[in-house]
Amino acid sequence: MSxxxxxxxxxxxxxxxxxxxxxxxxxxDVGLLWVNFGYVPRDGHGGLASQASxxxxxxxxxxxxxxxxxxxxxxxxLPKVTHxxxxxxxxxxxxxxxxxxxxxxxxxxxxxxxxVAGLCGGAVNAIFTGDAQKARVKGLLLLEPELxxxxxxxxxxxxxxxxxxxxLREQLPSQKNVATSLLDRALSTRLPxxxxxxxxxxxxxxxxxxxxxGWMRLLTAEGKYARFVPIPRKALLDFVMSRSGLPDVTNLxxxxxxxxxxxxxxxxxxxxxxxxxxxxxxxxINAGIQAPSTGPRYQHVRLAGTNHIFTTGGAIATVTKHIExxxxxxx
Amino acid sequence: xxxxxxxxxxxxxETPSYLAHQGAQxxxxxxxxxxxxxxxxxxxxGPMTLERAHGYLTWVRLARNLAVNGYDVLxxxxxxxxxxxxxxxxxxxxxxxxxxxxxxxxxxxxxxKRVVCLGLRLGALLARPYFEDGTLDGLIAWEPPQxxxxxxxxxxxxxxxxxxxxFPDAPRKVRDDYxxxxxxxxxxxxxxxxxxxxxxxSADAFAFAEPERIGGxxxxxxxxxxxxxxxxxxxxNHYGAFKVPKPPFWLQSTHLIADLREPFTFTxxxxxxxxxxxxxxxxxxx
Numbered sequence: 001m002s003x004x005x006x007x008x009x010x011x012x013x014x015x016x017x018x019x020x021x022x023x024x025x026x027x028x029d030v031g032l033l034w035v036n037f038g039y040v041p042r043d044g045h046g047g048l049a050s051q052a053s054x055x056x057x058x059x060x061x062x063x064x065x066x067x068x069x070x071x072x073x074x075x076x077x078l079p080k081v082t083h084x085x086x087x088x089x090x091x092x093x094x095x096x097x098x099x100x101x102x103x104x105x106x107x108x109x110x111x112x113x114x115x116v117a118g119l120c121g122g123a124v125n126a127i128f129t130g131d132a133q134k135a136r137v138k139g140l141l142l143l144e145p146e147l148x149x150x151x152x153x154x155x156x157x158x159x160x161x162x163x164x165x166x167x168l169r170e171q172l173p174s175q176k177n178v179a180t181s182l183l184d185r186a187l188s189t190r191l192p193x194x195x196x197x198x199x200x201x202x203x204x205x206x207x208x209x210x211x212x213x214g215w216m217r218l219l220t221a222e223g224k225y226a227r228f229v230p231i232p233r234k235a236l237l238d239f240v241m242s243r244s245g246l247p248d249v250t251n252l253x254x255x256x257x258x259x260x261x262x263x264x265x266x267x268x269x270x271x272x273x274x275x276x277x278x279x280x281x282x283x284x285i286n287a288g289i290q291a292p293s294t295g296p297r298y299q300h301v302r303l304a305g306t307n308h309i310f311t312t313g314g315a316i317a318t319v320t321k322h323i324e325x326x327x328x329x330x331x
Numbered sequence: 332x333x334x335x336x337x338x339x340x341x342x343x344x345e346t347p348s349y350l351a352h353q354g355a356q357x358x359x360x361x362x363x364x365x366x367x368x369x370x371x372x373x374x375x376x377g378p379m380t381l382e383r384a385h386g387y388l389t390w391v392r393l394a395r396n397l398a399v400n401g402y403d404v405l406x407x408x409x410x411x412x413x414x415x416x417x418x419x420x421x422x423x424x425x426x427x428x429x430x431x432x433x434x435x436x437x438x439x440x441x442x443x444k445r446v447v448c449l450g451l452r453l454g455a456l457l458a459r460p461y462f463e464d465g466t467l468d469g470l471i472a473w474e475p476p477q478x479x480x481x482x483x484x485x486x487x488x489x490x491x492x493x494x495x496x497x498f499p500d501a502p503r504k505v506r507d508d509y510x511x512x513x514x515x516x517x518x519x520x521x522x523x524x525x526x527x528x529x530x531x532x533s534a535d536a537f538a539f540a541e542p543e544r545i546g547g548x549x550x551x552x553x554x555x556x557x558x559x560x561x562x563x564x565x566x567x568n569h570y571g572a573f574k575v576p577k578p579p580f581w582l583q584s585t586h587l588i589a590d591l592r593e594p595f596t597f598t599x600x601x602x603x604x605x606x607x608x609x610x611x612x613x614x615x616x617x
Contacts, residue, residue, distance in 0.1 A: 004349070004356065004416060006347045006348065006349065006414075008347065017347060019414060039388060039587055040384040040385070040387065041384060041387045041413065042414075043384075043413050043414060044384075045381065045384055045522075045523055046380075046381065046522065046523020046524055047412065047413070047419070047523070047524075048523070050413075050414070070337060070338075071388070072387060072388075072391075073345070073347060073360060073391065075337075075341050075345075075395075076337065076338065077337050077338030078337040078338070078388065078587055078588065079587060080586060080587060080588060081585060081586055081587065082584065082585050082586060082587050083585070085587055305497065305498065306497070307493065307496075307497050309523070310523070311381065311493075311520075311522050311523030312493060312494065312497050312520065312523075313497070313520075314520060316523055
């Protein structure tokens with residue numbers, strides 16, 4: 001039977017507040033460290049991190065869940081708006097403090113290393129941390145990793161969503177023939193009165209109708225209006241998937257870190273919600289960077305019938321079982 | 332009124348700890364007041380399950396703003412949720428009521444004489460009985476649901492919306508189908524938590540009616556922006572209504588930390604009036 005302890009660590013990059021799941025008998029010198037899932041506190045949505053840690057600690061693995069500075073119980077600066085938080089994560093701003101945390105925990109607890117785990121933004125942080133501290137990060141446990149940046153901001157700070165025109169252009173093959181050149185030209189050409197027509201259309205058509213991410217959410221059944229989409233969703237997704245180039249929105253430093261991790265044959269367990277947005281991009285970016293994702297120490301589990309945060313379809317229990325069952329990857 | 336914002340130095344010590352309670356560990360964070368003599372202890376009784384996760388940053392900020400203004404603050408998690416131990420399946424509104432009772436007992440062992448509970452949604456429902464029986468000196472109910480069942484039905488509506496999205500080809504359900512599931516003894520997964528028939532049944536005894544206690548101070552604050560004429564005409568000074576950005580901070584909001592200046596100022600001013608009056612009746616012994 002495991003027990004829980006609380007921990008407050010003042011690190012050079014800020015204070016972290018965490019929970020330790022200590023096994024009655026430790027059976028591994030590699031522990032597990034969960035970092036915040038996006039901006040939610042350290043137990044994760046539906047208590048996923050907490051439940052998985054209880055289960056693994058009962059199996060003899062020392063587990064930690066920490067709030068990083070600004071999140072959960074840990075004090076620190078934070079942007080006001082959720083949208084401004086994403087670039088903080090995707091830009092790797094939590095990497096330094098997570099590396100400090102890994103080092104401190106390993107030294108104090110006598111561990112040879114830690115598997116770093118997280119969902120969505122937490123997975124992003126885990127990849128960056130693994131890249132920055134390869135000696136002590138012994139594995140990555142990535143739930144719904146987001147290898148892309150969402151709706152990057154323009155220089156003036158305004159959100160500049162990728163519009164349909166840019167998205168269509170992205171779909172053109174790199175080896176252009178005459179037809180595609182014509183299409184490209186057509187897409188690039190300003191038509192007479194285009195701006196006035198566009199303004200008139202935008203008055204009657206909601207902005208979301210020309211928003212790339214809006215469409216992606218609809219196609220992957222993550223938007224609230226997804227069920228009303230009267231189009232062959234699967235066929236369109238397959239079309240998007242078939243493109244081999246990297247999407248414009250790829251988080252290149254993150255994708256490079258991920259590729260390097262896999263090329264070195266380091267262990268990783270990836271769990272994604274089958275057919276959802278993150279999985280779609282994960283597969284496409286993996287193909288684009290030619291990531292060697294087939295080794296004996298790599299496992300990708302695709303969970304059907306659940307959502308991005310694993311709060312439907314009994315996914316929390318299923319994820320926990322997969323983590324327990326695949327822990328040998330990190331041993 | 333002083334304002335604390337993320338990135339500022341902490342107003343006082345913050346100590347996370349476990350409180351032993353019926354074989355479990357209740358997670359408790361004590362925010363010490365930025366004053367030698369705290370005006371009172373304020374217990375923050377939070378909302379339920381995923382609402383806790385989404386509203387957490389705002390909730391912590393609220394605690395720090397109370398601390399910077401001279402209040403000792405206790406935040407805690409109900410059993411089976413967050414950092415408290417216990418299986419969610421074993422919990423009910425009665426066990427969560429007992430959790431709040433345990434935290435109130437603990438609060439009474441701390442320095443300040445007076446104990447106030449600020450409850451949000453579920454927290455407001457649970458705090459009311461302790462106010463009515465005189466255990467609490469003051470009650471501040473933020474967005475109190477009319478009944479626990481109404482609150483759960485509201486959460487089931489969100490489940491329906493999520494299920495429509497995730498399983499577009501599945502047979503359509505209505506909330507009453509889930510109610511039937513509870514009645515036949517089945518569990519229903521709601522926002523990642525396994526709601527049990529026991530939880531559903533226990534909700535029946537919890538409602539938020541206007542407090543009837545003579546003495547004690549109370550305040551109901553609605554955060555849905557309802558008009559003044561929608562507030563009860565009698566005891567009008569016990570009510571406030573404000574609009575917070577939608578979706579509200581206990582749902583998936585566009586804001587990491589909600590702008591609660593208006594409801595906080597209103598609440599804080601009233602709390603200050605109460606503690607000033609108590610200071611006189613208690614002979615300056617707070």
